[in-house]
Amino acid sequence: KNQVEQSPQSLIILEGKNCTLQCNYTVSPFSNLRWYKQDTGRGPVSLTIMTFSENTKSNGRYTATLDADTKQSSLHITASQLSDSASYICVVRNSGTYKYIFGTGTRLKVLA
């Protein structure tokens, strides 16, 4: 069954600290994996996209990794800021059905 599971469900960290969010998927056949940031009451905004052949990709303070063998991805946030408080959603695309499979998200709260 095509599923995307994220952990933890929620996370609270202090400003300036690092954190890592996890995404495990069973989507097959795999096309690509995206991480989105969603502020409360707003639409998701793309952070990174990972294809099968990519292991690591950075976007500023955000670094995504992908292990296609174990079907795991992580999003590492460095030197967190208050504006990082949001939900982070992992999305995997099935290359057979062309559908996007969405995780339930990790809600991150950064405290001053």
Place this chain on the structure above:
Amino acid sequence: DGGITQSPKYLFRKEGQNVTLSCEQNLNHDAMYWYRQDPGQGLRLIYYSQIVNDFQKGDIAEGYSVSREKKESFPLTVTSAQKNPTAFYLCASSKEHRGGVFSTEAFFGQGTRLTVV
């Protein structure tokens, strides 16, 4: 300024009423999508359209209807048959539905929060 616009931001529906959510994009994208977001659940696909005058049901199409008469517009009607319509609705578009990696990136609108009163 290119983007995808949803309106209204908040919408209230009485029991038995149909309501229509607007979604407009000026990105020249062929594909458009409607998703529903509920607390603790991932986004679920309601309907999608790969091209003008064509659309397909998603995973939870019951109680919803759409039209795609123009490339730029993909309105969603929540009918009285939808028994639990209170949710956050997100519209998205992508250059293509079945294209390569970068042409299928989904750009989202800001959402419409629908509440039944």
